[in-house]
Amino acid sequence: MSGATLRAGVIGLGWAGQQHMAAYAYAPGVELVGLAGLEADALTSLGETYGIGADGLFPSWQDLVSSGGLDVVSIATPTTLHAPIAVSALDAGLHVLSEKPMAENATVARTMVEAAERNDRVLDVSFNHRRRGDVQALKKIVDAGLLGQIYYAKAGWLRREGIPGLGSWFTRRATAGGGPLMDIGVHMLDMALYLLGEPGVRSATAATYAEFGPRGRGGSTSGTMVKTGVQEGAFDVEDLSTAFLRLDGGGTLLLESSWASYIPRDQAYVTLYGSEGGANVEFGGTLADPYRALSIWTEKDGVPALLQPNVPPDGGHQAAVLDFLDMVAAGDSTSYRGHEALARAVVVDACYASAEKGGEVLL
Numbered sequence: 001m002s003g004a005t006l007r008a009g010v011i012g013l014g015w016a017g018q019q020h021m022a023a024y025a026y027a028p029g030v031e032l033v034g035l036a037g038l039e040a041d042a043l044t045s046l047g048e049t050y051g052i053g054a055d056g057l058f059p060s061w062q063d064l065v066s067s068g069g070l071d072v073v074s075i076a077t078p079t080t081l082h083a084p085i086a087v088s089a090l091d092a093g094l095h096v097l098s099e100k101p102m103a104e105n106a107t108v109a110r111t112m113v114e115a116a117e118r119n120d121r122v123l124d125v126s127f128n129h130r131r132r133g134d135v136q137a138l139k140k141i142v143d144a145g146l147l148g149q150i151y152y153a154k155a156g157w158l159r160r161e162g163i164p165g166l167g168s169w170f171t172r173r174a175t176a177g178g179g180p181l182m183d184i185g186v187h188m189l190d191m192a193l194y195l196l197g198e199p200g201v202r203s204a205t206a207a208t209y210a211e212f213g214p215r216g217r218g219g220s221t222s223g224t225m226v227k228t229g230v231q232e233g234a235f236d237v238e239d240l241s242t243a244f245l246r247l248d249g250g251g252t253l254l255l256e257s258s259w260a261s262y263i264p265r266d267q268a269y270v271t272l273y274g275s276e277g278g279a280n281v282e283f284g285g286t287l288a289d290p291y292r293a294l295s296i297w298t299e300k301d302g303v304p305a306l307l308q309p310n311v312p313p314d315g316g317h318q319a320a321v322l323d324f325l326d327m328v329a330a331g332d333s334t335s336y337r338g339h340e341a342l343a344r345a346v347v348v349d350a351c352y353a354s355a356e357k358g359g360e361v362l363l
Helices: 015-026 040-049 061-066 079-091 106-119 133-143 180-195 316-330 339-357
Strands: 006-011 030-036 072-075 095-099 123-126 150-158 201-209 240-247 252-258 266-274 278-285 290-300 303-307
Touching: 006 015, 006 061, 015 030, 015 040, 015 072, 015 316, 030 040, 030 061, 061 079, 072 079, 072 316, 079 095, 079 106, 095 106, 095 316, 106 123, 106 339, 123 316, 123 339, 133 180, 133 266, 133 278, 133 290, 150 180, 180 240, 180 252, 180 266, 180 339, 201 339, 240 339
Parallel strands: 006 030, 006 072, 072 095, 095 123, 150 252
Antiparallel strands: 150 266, 201 240, 240 252, 266 278, 278 290, 290 303
């Protein structure tokens, strides 16, 4: 990047927000000058970590946005705050990077895109898992045509026991918009469509289930299953979703996600079926025993062959932030106004509508 130093701010002090802070602090040509969050102790501590004075620390996101001291801002808050903050920041002339999911539904997400368009500003959503080294290696293989025409794909993220905070904002539709489909399934939807070259989704047939959360089971911090229920209204989202998506060109994608299920271990995967080869990227396990794998199956001179490509390091949130800064530095936001992320939100909405309807929904 070249030119004047960009002044960056982060709204939200949790794990995701801290990933954005570290990335801005690392990036050349950028100065992290503002933080906003309700947790006073964390705000002070993070301000000290990144050398931000009291005049750059705000308990209110509105005050940070209106301070006049920023060029770019990251949003790492509960889902239903993404759009209000993004629209306000874009209208204030800032470029915006939001955490996923984009918003609680596509209608609200569209207001973010409209704000980016009317203000000629960059709007991006941080899908950090597409920046994994194995995904980037597979993307090059797909784009090189080694798999031929990909006609079928499967993608999913399934947890053994991982509901993120039973009774927290994550498990309430009013603040999260949905359950694991919104939280982790959207990562796999993004990863699959990215690898497939962004085909349009024509229709969705989906189902959702809530077998763990309403009974107080499957919490990410629980060591044992409990038999008592949770407070009424504290869990009104799904804990498992499955969807069959028809794509432009005749291809299909099977998408599944769960926060809790009786399976041996956590697993996340994308499997591609092509006319000239197949591929699978997978990761999961436990913190104590994680695993990951990338495999390519094809044929060489009539002999079945297994390819194991070199995998670059993971990019993660740092790569997402650096890509966002490159978009800003390009000086033309026409291609960077959140339309790709909005397309994901439209698909998620269609899946929920299909589950409620009990039948196929056309997009």
